Amino acid sequence: MELNAKLNFIDTFKHVQAQKQTVEIYLVGGHSFTGKVLDVADHYVIIGHLQGKEFYDAQIRVEDISAISIQTRGINR
Numbered sequence: 001m002e003l004n005a006k007l008n009f010i011d012t013f014k015h016v017q018a019q020k021q022t023v024e025i026y027l028v029g030g031h032s033f034t035g036k037v038l039d040v041a042d043h044y045v046i047i048g049h050l051q052g053k054e055f056y057d058a059q060i061r062v063e064d065i066s067a068i069s070i071q072t073r074g075i076n077r
Contacts, residue, residue: 002072009062013040016070023047024069025060033058 001019003012016023017037024034025047038057039046045065048057 001070003070009045009065009068010040010042012068012070013037013045021070025065026067026069027060027064028066029064033060 001015001021007015013023017040020036022034023037024032025045026032033047034051035047035058036049037045038048043062045060045062046057047060050056050058
């Protein structure tokens with residue numbers, strides 16, 4: 001997957017979810033979550049399989065996200 005500046009976070013999350021990639025989400029306050037996208041809605045994203053908290057999921061407001069990071073190269077499919 002390549003990042004596309006024309007896509008908003010919601011559309012990018014949908015692509016990441018379809019490809020079952022891991023995503024790192026950085027919040028405006030500086031906290032971050034790394035895991036798999038389980039669900040995407042208009043204003044929220046659900047992240048599961050959180051690194052360091054494998055038995056937890058997180059519901060994150062899209063408006064609180066400042067950046068996302070995904071692996072775009074070197075993936076063996």
